[in-house]
Amino acid sequence: MSSPPDTALQQPPNATAQPAQDDADNQVVIARQAILDEHRAVFGYELFDRTTSADSHTASSDAALLFNALSYAGSEALVGKKLVFINCTHASLAGGHLELIHPEKVVLEVPTLPADAAPEQIEQMVHTLQALRTRGFRIAFSQDVLRRAYASWLPLASFIKLDMQAFKPELAGPLVKFAQTNSQAAVVAEKVETAEQHAMMASLGVKLFQGYWFAKPSLVKAQTIRPSQATIIQLINLVRQQASTAEIEDLLKKDPTLSFNLLRFINSSGFGLSCEITSFRHAVMILGLKKLFRWAALLLTTSRKDGAPPAVGQTAVVRGRLMELLAAELLPPEECDNAFVVGVFSLLDAMLGIPLERALETVALPQPVLDALLHKSGVFAPFLELTRACESGDDEAFARTAEALHLSNRQVNWAHLQALAWAESINDA
Incomplete structure (x- = not known):
């Protein structure tokens, strides 16, 4: 079974032109990867800043990514009317940049705390997360939120992303069942790399998928027109x-x-x-x-x-x-x-x-x-x-x-x- 074709995953034609070297400083490059529904239609896009590694992004880089996505890269070409999934640091959740966007358009992917975090630190985050939900933002967590220490976070989850590379196949069923029983969140199977993984998760009732089997992240490049x-x-x-x-x-x-x-x-x-x-x-x-x-x-x-x-x-x-x-x-x-x-x-x-x-x-x-x-x-x-x-x-x-x-x-x-x-x-x- 080959990867399903999807014209919606192709790069926007107006965003792929190779710029002249002189314009390199005036270019925004954002990577996006589609999240598909059970019918293999695009449900949303996760955006990545290709200038920042996954483990080194900061509140400032979070703000710049979202701001550039909306201001420079042409959000219609980048994500159309689909949901935008953005990775956030805890520091960026209080950033003023979030007040510049429509909450219903954005899903905030929030990491859990370090393994040595004290229980009171986990509880302190509940107020921040609840405030974001009240403002209309949806929140996505990784499967780490299914740990007992994060029971207070589960009711705030709109999406729980299960990393197919992070657990053995025999644990897929228990993880999906636990997430569906203890939260109202939609489960997303991410890093799906084979047809077998897709079929297994679909059989467990998962309806949202992301991974190389469907589409690798594509680069969207846009020339900026920047004021002085x-x-x-x-x-x-x-x-x-x-x-x-x-x-x-x-x-x-x-x-x-x-x-x-x-x-x-x-x-x-x-x-x-x-x-x-x-x-x-x-x-x-x-x-x-x-x-x-x-x-x-x-x-x-x-x-x-x-x-x-x-x-x-x-x-x-x-x-x-x-x-x-x-x-x-x-x-x-x-x-x-x-x-x-x-x-x-x-x-x-x-x-x-x-x-x-x-x-x-x-x-x-x-x-x-x-x-x-x-x-x-x-x-x-x-x-x-x-x-x-x-x-x-x-x-x-x-x-x-x-x-x-x-x-x-x-x-x-x-x-x-x-x-x-x-x-x-x-x-x-």
């Missing part, structure tokens, strides 16, 4: 100031790539709208300032080139906020926004992989901002030096610049803590 880091930061600034819809709309009109990404994201199947949004004003009103802020922050950290370390975007945001808070102690309110821009833009070279001078050519900035960034001079220069000293732990530079600005250690340290907490809230609030 500078424009994204302008958008973040407008949202932070609670600017009017008209002001935000004006910025979107000035940058086609930014508006294109926003409309593509809000119209993706994962966002769950029943009608297509075509106006920028409508998109901003539908999304709201809180979600628009999260979207822009995620766009900022996922728009960097491959060579930029993952922490660069976060560090830039901390710098901006810290400079803004320090400037608020000494400068007029209108100058604080420019201080924020100096801090964030001071890492544009690392984020874009090009010299800072060249990066700054793409955006019009006030002369005092350019003086601080390019010449280390002017009103903002000592604030930037103090911010860098906070990052590096340079006590001598810290003492010298804080004294020159007449700021106490307590003022600076408190501002730094506030900046770190604020930056963390971008993804986790």
